[in-house]
Amino acid sequence: MSEILPARSMPLEIIPDDVTLAQFMLDRSHPYRPTRPAGVPWLIEESTGRAVALEEIRERVFGLANALSFKYGIGENDVVSLFSPNHMDYVVAVWAVHRLGGALTLSNPAFMADELQHQLIETKVKLVIAHSLSLEVAHTAAALSGISSDRVVILDDAEKPGTLTVPSLIREGLSQKANFVERRLAPGEGKTKIAFFCFSSGTTGKPKAVVIQHYAPIANILQLALHFRIHEDYAPWDQRRNRPGDVHLACLPFFHVYGLIFSVHYYIFAAMSLVVVPKFTFKGMLEGIVRYKITHLALVPPQIVLLCKSPETKKYDLSSVRVAGFGAAPVSAELTNQLIAVIPQAVTGQGFGMTELATLTLMFPLEARHGIPGSAGRLMPGCVAKVVKSDGTLAKRGEPGEFVIKSPSVALGYFNNPTATAETFVDGWVRSGDEVIVDEEDNFFIVDRLKELIKVRGFQVAPAELEAHLLAHPSVADACVVGLPDEYSGEVPLAFVVRQPKVASANPEDLRAEIKKYVADTKVYYKHLVGGVEFVDEIPKTPSGKLLRRVLKTRAKEILAERAAAVHTKL
Structure with missing residues (x-):
């Protein structure tokens, strides 16, 4: 398969390069x-x-x-x-x-x-x-x-x-x-x-x-503008996706690129009003939709789970919502269909972005009422992509491979870190670390993450950071942290811990609570060991000492199944 081009080209001269x-x-x-x-x-x-x-x-x-x-x-x-x-x-x-x-x-x-x-x-x-x-x-x-x-x-x-x-x-x-x-x-x-x-x-x-240089978010704003055709009378007013005067509930965090560039800068550029929400609460979101007749929502998976499963949802009139886009982590086809049932009047679909690409590079098509359930969308104007297999060759349609992207919104690299920059930013291309499949209509489907990052509610958690912290605990001899699948958060950190011999006979539950508190006392909430602490005799490693994280990822899935079976038995 050759490089994948967007359905609509991006005239680069339209992006000003002489302004902040x-x-x-x-x-x-x-x-x-x-x-x-x-x-x-x-x-x-x-x-x-x-x-x-x-x-x-x-x-x-x-x-x-x-x-x-x-x-x-x-x-x-x-x-x-x-x-x-x-x-x-x-x-x-x-x-x-x-x-x-x-x-x-x-x-x-x-x-x-x-x-x-x-x-x-x-x-x-x-x-x-x-x-x-x-x-x-x-x-x-x-x-x-x-x-x-x-x-x-x-x-x-x-x-x-x-x-x-x-x-x-x-x-x-x-x-x-x-x-x-x-x-x-x-x-x-x-x-x-x-x-x-x-x-x-x-x-x-x-x-x-x-x-991130000034040109990058400006480019992404204009990519979004061109994708959504906000400057064109391409359809009757009631059918246009983003209209001047529409109202967006800005509850995504502004310190995150999804909130900063898409939720704030793009929607303001599109002549919409932003209702600024200091801190997300589900009830507050529902009340805000009703009070301000919100037309546009930008969501992350945990918010979609709440909309679909909370009994509170049915207490509120959500008929003003015209568009509900979502991203930051993959959303399953099943959950997408549930969301459509909750807000059937709204256009819904998924996008994909990265901090390193400031921010969105995939978006569900403008002509579609709903994005294909499970798809992260199609390439935005100005983007070029290729899907690269592990042997370096290009994948065919339907074959998995790493998603590698080129966009006018690409960042400059990692600050004072030439090694990491060289690994991710290669000759104008950005290696996403995500494994994808592309169908015949250029729809992208995220299959898995090739990198070891754990993604909790859209936030990235580096296992190595938590492992280094755990190893400083006097009762921990060795540790490995993996992501445990979670319906609400996408994933949550689960720590496999080898105990020091001196505490091997200690009460396991007390030690688990102590280790979890040790992390919670010094790390931001999404890095907490919500997935739990599992004690093991050893951490599997290669002969060179590299963690065999995939082995423990498999064990994590088994633990999840065991927990589900235990709950079922109690019921």
Whole structure:
């Protein structure tokens, strides 16, 4: 099989390479950009209904940028950490840093101090903007990273002695003359100037910083715009997929590329309103759909499971939902069909993306009411793909192989990690680490992950990180972590542990609880050993000492079957 081309080509000259993401979103018109109807806000605060339009956002961006310039000296190529759940001023902070020529490290607000510290040190952060709920962790991590406490700023308006807030900085910045001159990029500079450091877990060691330049998210926004034809009157108004004035429930985390690029930047570009949800709860999502007459949902598999199986779903009128797209992890055909039954009026389908591709490269077809159940979609405009077998030859239709992709949205690589970059980014192609099959109509089906990553609710968990942590426990002699299939989370971490001889006679249940707590006390929630701890006599390895993870993956499936049988017996 030759390389697979998209059904619709992407004119690369339409992607501006001389602007930052902030300039593209706030200042530039574009042939693909639809006109936003009068009175349609950019952002809506979920808890209050407060609406914010372009001019207010522009003003707040300038005010914050000005204050960051004269109070903290943030400027060209400086890196700012954004450590917060979704918030109305999240994109204000992003675009303010971009106005100054800086870049952002985006961090999960559920991180523990050592996890945040790794990111602060790795990307040489000079200022931390944190939500008040994460402030204690932010201060601890900053101190461990050599960042003084006065360089930690609160994103929201919570008053904390000795710590400034973004709202107060905006007011101060607006009261002063401009302290900076926004630089215009030279032609082509957008392809190299860094916008974000988004961390992606590798199979060895701690998460790696993916370097995303301004050109990459701009390219992906325009790929999506072209795929969805948002600038064309291609169908009657009631049949168009994405329409100016539609309303999107933005409950995906903004620190993740799926939320950052698709949920935030693309939908704003498409002239839609975003209802900003600080933290996802299922009941809150249902209430938000009804209150704001939500038309568009971007979902991950656990949310789909709740929609399909929770008795709460039937208590709410979901008839306003016109489109429900999903991604971040494969969704089975069975679960897709269940979702269609729950919201039969809605267009539904799956997409596929990677942090390293910033972000989406597959999407279900525009002409289809529903994507093919189980399919991750077809190639987006501008993408080229090949399916490579283990022997390096190209797979035929229906044959499995690694999904290898080329896209104008490809990131620059991994920060300060040439070895990992060379393994994933090869001559303009990105190795996904996912095994796929492509049918005769160019639909892609994700079969398995060739990499060892565990994917929990769309988040990547590196087994090696948890194994290294477990080996530091005094009762653990050896360890191997694998993913245990889970209907709600996709996978959950399961640890196989060899006990030290001195604790071999200890109560196994007490030791299991101790080990699980040991991980939970220092790792973000999705890295917790929800799959459990299984004690074994030895960890299978090759003669060279490499873990035979596949052996324990097989054992994990057996354990899952045994647990299901035990539950059935009790019933």
